[in-house]
Amino acid sequence: MLNPQWLRSFACVAELGGFTRAANQLGLTQAAVSQHVQHLEAQLGPLLIRRGRQFELMPAGAALLDYYNEVEASHKRLQARLSDASVDSGEVSLITPGSVGLALYPLLLDLQRAHPGLVIRHRFAPDPETRAAVLDKRYELGLVTLRPDDARLAAEPFAEEPLELVVPAGEDVKGWADLERLGFIDHPDGQAMATRLLARHFPANPGVLSLPQHGFSNQVSLILEPVARGLGFTVIPRHAREAFAQARAIRVIECGAPVVDTLWLIHRAEWPLSSRAIWVLNEIRRMQTFSRRVVID
Incomplete structure (x- = not known):
């Protein structure tokens, strides 16, 4: 490990172009600065070609100066992360279910555009992956359904x-026979969601598995594509339906008392959230397009 004071003396000499100026800048004697450079040369070989009061960096000297600059930059990044002083700059990492992610991600990008120092890192993932990512400290924040x-x-x-029963525009659902006629568009959580919602609307139904399956997609943004094309119905969270661009091509069927999932914000319990994460969460809660669906303590 190279002595930090020796490195500072060498970098100051290289930056200012002389030992006397470097000594004045550092508050040291010229002899001390010269001795620091000599110590480095004893370890690394010749660093400078001296020509009277002027000098030129040798290849080893240029490499050492690059090393010093990298160390200083790393030190500043570390200090910034530890101090957590700037709430509107730095990285915000969030991992969420796909449905709510479709609603959250545009808001996060709006924040980033308003605060260019922010870096948004977002990932869509199911509950097990989200829990593991937060536990492994790969993401600071996560949203889970359980x-x-x-x-x-x-x-x-x-x-x-809330969960919603979505059918092609122009279709209606008066009874179970209409669902059988339309056919089910499934997705990774489709059968579980449909079972919960349809049990409320059709309490004596024979079960989702009895319905003809007309399609499957594991991409939340694409689940409603076959519905919009008249190929079947599905049950999805409201966030996913609201993010779908072809709103006129689909219809939400009223199912009485809503079936509502609570989304849980998770983070490591051993340490508090960073001030940046708290600021971003508060900004999201203040955004009118999302605030009506956010649980306010």
């Missing part, structure tokens, strides 16, 4: 996500 039973994770209600 409250985790793990003491290492802190969890609080963040938003409510």
